[in-house]
Amino acid sequence: MRIHEKTAVDAWHFARPKLAEAYLNAFALGLTAARGLFARRRMGKTEFLCKDLLPAAVEKEYLVAYTNLWDTSTPDIAIVSALAQALEPRGFRAVMTALGKPVKKLKASAKLPGLAEGSIEADLAQLDADSAATMREVLRQLDRQKKPLILVIDEAQVLAKEVHSVFAHALRAALDIRKDRIKVVFAGSSETTLRDMFARSSEPFYNWAPLEPFPLLGDEFVAFTVELTNSLARNTLTLTDGKRAFEALHRTPEFFKRFIERFVLYQLEGVDAALEHTKATVFSDQHFLRQWTGSGAADRAVLILVASGDSDLHSVAGLRYLSTLAGSPTTPSTVSHALRRLQDGNVVTRLERGRYRIEDEAYAEWIRQTTAGHLREALAEKPRAKSKR
Numbered sequence: 001m002r003i004h005e006k007t008a009v010d011a012w013h014f015a016r017p018k019l020a021e022a023y024l025n026a027f028a029l030g031l032t033a034a035r036g037l038f039a040r041r042r043m044g045k046t047e048f049l050c051k052d053l054l055p056a057a058v059e060k061e062y063l064v065a066y067t068n069l070w071d072t073s074t075p076d077i078a079i080v081s082a083l084a085q086a087l088e089p090r091g092f093r094a095v096m097t098a099l100g101k102p103v104k105k106l107k108a109s110a111k112l113p114g115l116a117e118g119s120i121e122a123d124l125a126q127l128d129a130d131s132a133a134t135m136r137e138v139l140r141q142l143d144r145q146k147k148p149l150i151l152v153i154d155e156a157q158v159l160a161k162e163v164h165s166v167f168a169h170a171l172r173a174a175l176d177i178r179k180d181r182i183k184v185v186f187a188g189s190s191e192t193t194l195r196d197m198f199a200r201s202s203e204p205f206y207n208w209a210p211l212e213p214f215p216l217l218g219d220e221f222v223a224f225t226v227e228l229t230n231s232l233a234r235n236t237l238t239l240t241d242g243k244r245a246f247e248a249l250h251r252t253p254e255f256f257k258r259f260i261e262r263f264v265l266y267q268l269e270g271v272d273a274a275l276e277h278t279k280a281t282v283f284s285d286q287h288f289l290r291q292w293t294g295s296g297a298a299d300r301a302v303l304i305l306v307a308s309g310d311s312d313l314h315s316v317a318g319l320r321y322l323s324t325l326a327g328s329p330t331t332p333s334t335v336s337h338a339l340r341r342l343q344d345g346n347v348v349t350r351l352e353r354g355r356y357r358i359e360d361e362a363y364a365e366w367i368r369q370t371t372a373g374h375l376r377e378a379l380a381e382k383p384r385a386k387s388k389r
């Protein structure tokens with residue numbers, strides 16, 4: 001499970017105590033009981049939540065519960081077990097007894113997310129009682145705890161799916177009446193879906209939490225990593241080269257770490273070779289090829305245009321351009337349908353009216369690299385690209 005990797009002691013972790021404190025202070029002041037934060041993939045949300053925010057919360061005498069809904073088809077069970085893990089074993093036993101399923105043996109509950117045994121989740125998954133009832137019981141036990149709780153729901157956009165709507169409503173209702181004792185952080189990589197979740201009056205999450213961009217890692221992170229690298233590598237990496245690599249990798253911490261790893265392991269080859277190698281691996285995944293070949297012609301045409309940064313998709317020039325790319329006439333409704341599909345699949349995000357972006361920068365870069373030829377051809381056929389509708 002991803003979370004286990006995240007919680008191991010990690011010398012390479014660039015700690016962000018001030019950011020963690022800012023979130024905790026806002027909760028402590030009682031100004032807000034919930035926050036929503038988003039950033040695109042691989043930007044360090046999960047790492048911040050698990051390695052900075054939650055440990056800081058534990059220091060401040062909060063109970064903590066963390067769940068990542070990325071890979072689960074049962075977010076209700078995932079959330080309820082995260083809450084249950086925050087209880088001492090005795091509290092959890094009481095929940096199970098109340099639900100008519102006493103547990104005899106239970107491993108000690110974890111103080112930090114990720115250290116739990118997964119046994120609670122297994123116990124809960126076997127319950128045939130509905131998850132909302134289980135949740136209410138767990139919350140009743142939490143009400144009896146002295147400490148307040150911080151619940152972090154990572155990849156929270158999963159909850160926006162229609163199938164989870166009943167549980168989402170129940171969750172909101174249960175947490176709304178506990179605002180002073182339970183603080184919630186929603187995080188996610190799909191800005192579009194998160195926005196819809198919190199902005200649509202028909203959604204259970206409507207107006208629950210203000211949604212803000214997650215502050216991204218920047219020069220300080222690069223400087224920290226370069227310094228650590230130099231303490232291990234003989235061939236020193238200059239800060240300038242580090243910053244250049246970070247830029248070339250679209251300021252993505254995960255890719256930067258891969259670059260560093262390559263640099264350290266193949267020092268004799270030098271910085272440029274390490275950077276080229278990293279770019280070649282991170283921007284040319286098999287996975288992208290599969291994703292690409294699985295999309296229809298119209299979707300691909302739209303993706304090429306969005307990746308190129310020219311997302312004026314509905315203009316006359318844009319449509320002609322798309323027709324060339326797709327190899328068939330493209331109408332405004334074809335474009336709208338493609339955009340809807342791509343947004344539903346969390347591939348594309350709408351930034352504002354008429355402006356789009358590919359969620360995964362690595363995929364965008366892969367598309368730019370693999371379709372450069374198509375793009376040039378289409379451009380050659382695109383008369384006076386600037387003419388607008």
Ligand SMILES: Nc1ncnc2c1ncn2[C@@H]1O[C@H](COP(=O)(O)OP(=O)(O)OP(=O)(O)O)[C@@H](O)[C@H]1O
Pocket residue numbers: 012013014015016039040041042043044045046047048188189217253254255257
């Ligand atoms: N504070 C940090 N210090 C050092 N490395 C970091 C930090 N934050 C992120 N990274 C690196 O970036 C990788 C990706 O971070 P993380 O998984 O937290 O991103 P994410 O925003 O949650 O991505 P996703 O949306 O894909 O879940 C980490 O595995 C780590 O290598």
Ligand SMILES: [Mg+2]
Pocket residue numbers: 045046047154
């Ligand atoms: Mg994450």
